[in-house]
Amino acid sequence: MVSEFTTLNGIVLTPAVPKPLSHWQPPPPGCFKWLRGCPENRSPNDGVLVKRKKETLMASMWHQPKLVNDGRVRLKRWNPKKVQGNFLAWCSWDSICQPIEAGGLGFRESKNFNKALLAKLTWWIAAGRDSLCVNALRSKYKVQANWLGGEPCKNASPLWRAIEKLRDVVKKGACFVVGDGSSIDMWKDPWVPWLEGFIPTPKDSTLPITDLPVSNLIDPATRKWKINVLKELVDSNSLEAIEKIIIPLQPLQDKLIWTLDPCGIYTVKSAINCCLTPRTSYSPADSLWKQLWKLKMHERLKVFLWRMGSNALPTKQRVFQRTGYSDPMCPLCGVEEESYSHLFLHCQMIKPIWFGLNWGLHSDNIPAANHQELLNFVVNPPLCPGVSVQQKTLKAQTSIQLALTLESIWNLRNQVVHNNAQVNHLVIVKNLEERIIEHFNILNPATCCNTLLEVLPRWSAPPPNSVKFNVDAATSKNGFTIAAIARDDTGFVIHCWSKSFPTTDPLIAETAALLWALEIARDNCFSHILIEGDAKICIEALAEPEKVPWRIQTLVSNIKCVALDFNVCSFYWVPRDVNALAHSFAKFASSQDFCFSCNSTNLPPSVHEVWIRDLLALSS
Incomplete structure (x- = not known):
């Protein structure tokens, strides 16, 4: 019990009296004196840099009413420097808070952020985190084994009531x-x-x-x-x-x-994305936004393309549509209204820029009538039909060139509108070409071409008196087919095994193939073995226990247990080309209706061809 004369940092602490959340009041400013300068200074206790700001700390310790959260968003979103005034936003706050797959920016709503941070305390209580604070709370409120499904505690503090209120969020994952x-x-x-x-x-x-x-x-x-x-x-x-x-x-x-997290650890991000953010049904067109943020270009260009694709560029036509006044005509030519298609493609002052570049493009022929079609034209540029080894690089270069051209046109328009600048097409095209070359050098397409001249990775034989297993998994009618191939130090195929595994998760199937290879080696009395697979997550999980996905935690534990039965047991990740023999055998076995096994004398033709290729590469 706290006496009324107890003080902390000059603040009088009074006994806590439970009050309903409607009487919520923010903590006094003096409580955060010790936080002054936290983002810059180090903690006096352990020297760890404190990165969380005061608002994040408050959101993780107090349940904040919706009115408080909305007020903070309104203040920072609409006019952060003034208490009142007019402000024109081209995108609503709700649309910006949508996931990037749905055309938003993935911002976190203040209310959901507060809930996710408090739900972390709920998770710690449920998981029995070993800390002084959690142990004290569990002891005070007598937390039992079935606490997540129990009744709320009566006469509890506001913090504990907020923690119990978020048990439904924790139960979802x-x-x-x-x-x-x-x-x-x-x-x-x-x-x-x-x-x-x-x-x-x-x-x-x-x-x-x-x-x-x-x-x-x-x-x-x-x-x-x-x-x-x-x-x-x-x-x-x-x-x-x-x-x-x-x-x-x-x-x-x-x-x-x-x-809801691959590694089984509660994170605020996963709670917001999966539990607190309303799930909307995405249309096939929404994949365009995902492709946008994966483009290999500067982030500023991506944001510009997002503004254009979201119809958030303040063209004169858009200003006229939103406000009802202003001149909607194009500031460059003054002939037509300043729509997206006119400004970026059909304006007479813009056409020389497209034609002046090295490809001499006639912008009137570009099939884009609105902002969405313009974005699709940049993200998925039309290329010449046919298979090319540099198709991926060519697409990335074309997207960069188109994005830089559109941004250059928008910057020119702003200079004319705000600074009455004169249009000089030669200077504009010259500067644009220099920027394009600069971005191409960063992309470094020469590296992509030089990799074709390098020696491709190939399968290598194990040390003498050792056996190497190559494992893989392939989809089948009833789930997955896992396969294992054993070869000696000469590359000779000792035996090939396959069986069906009832799962729909490829990660579980790949890990089960590693465990099955160990069991086969133990049954055949192999003492020195090496196991290779092309599932990088599975191999890394064996080396880094803290990064084991929860779906394969038990399998990884079993693999480590069985591996102790061998004198030498090593696991290696190899690319798909090196693991081609196991991949081709798993693919063949998945088409069979029974567990298929063979040796070097009766290999399927497709598998035998890959084996001969490995032997030739081994002898060269």
Whole structure:
């Protein structure tokens, strides 16, 4: 209990009295004296640079009402330097907050940002984070195992009520990874990541639900599911989803993970994108925005193209349409209204710029009648038909040249409107060509051409008395087909194996292929092995435990467990060309209706051709 005479940094601390959120008041300014200069100075305790600003810290510690959040957005968005006044915005705040795939900029709404930051505290409470603050809160409010689905606490502080209020947000992504299953209740805790709500559906809904640990569903001898027991308890959809859960070979502790992040770690970004931002149905045209932000050009050019594609450039025609006054005629020629197509393509003062460049383009022939078609013309420029080794580079160069030309025209228009500048086409074209060459040098197309002259990577033989496995996975009718090929130090194919694997996730299939290769090597008494695969995420997960995707955490744990049975066991990532033999064999086996295996004497023709190619490269 805090006495009324207790002070902190000159501020009198009074006993906390719970109040409804409608009485919310911002904390006193004196509470943040110690934050003065935080973005520039270092913390006096550990010297870590404090990067979060005061507003972010406040949003992560207090539930802020909608009125406060909207007021902050209104102040900063519309007129940050004045309390009142008029301001014309060409894009609404809601449209800017849309994801970039939908034509927005992906800005975070203040309300959702506040919720996502507070939900992080909710996640820490649910996951049992080992920290002084979390332990104190869990102890004070007596947090139990099923806290996420429990009733809210009465007579709690405003912070705790805000934390409990966001449990619904956390429940959208919180799920247990089965270790030994002893701490997971089958009917109350989320533990099946492929089901909605992460909880299985009982086969008979009329029966009473009793406490049942998931450990009772696992056979301790074989470390597999008790299928007969599950068939009596859950429906067919739940049974199919549970069978996809891989049980670790050695019992581990059950772990709560955040399924909306690849690594299972709660992040504010994932919470906003998946839980708090309304999901809209994107049309096929929305992929144009995704392509825009992937262009290899300066970010300023991308923002200019986004403004043009969003109809946010303040042309005179747009100003006249929005305000009802001003002259809508083109400031360059004064003949037609200043629309997008006229300004950038059909104006008589602009045509010499297009024709004066090295390609001598007649802008009247460009099929673009509005801002969206202009953007599509830049992002997907029309190229000559035919296959070319430099098609990708040529497309990137053309997009850069078109974007720079459009930006140069817009800058010329602004100089004429605001500075009464004179149009000098020779100077404009000369400066534009220099900028284009500068951007081309940054793109460095010479590197793309020189790579064709380099020696392509090829398969290499393992050390003497060692066996190298190449693994891969290919899609099939019932999920995936995983394949493994063993070769000795001469490149001779010892054997090829394949089998179907019931999953729709390629990452799980590729990781399962690595584990299966280890099991094959152990069954064949190989003591020195090397395993190669072209799935980089899987190989990196074995070397960096903190970056293991949650979907393959159990598989990675099993791989490390089985790898201890060998004298030498190494894993390597190789490009697809080096792993071509395993890739071709997996592709062939996926077309078969049975588990296919063979040796060097009966390889399929397509696989045999790749093997001979590897042998020739090995001997050269």
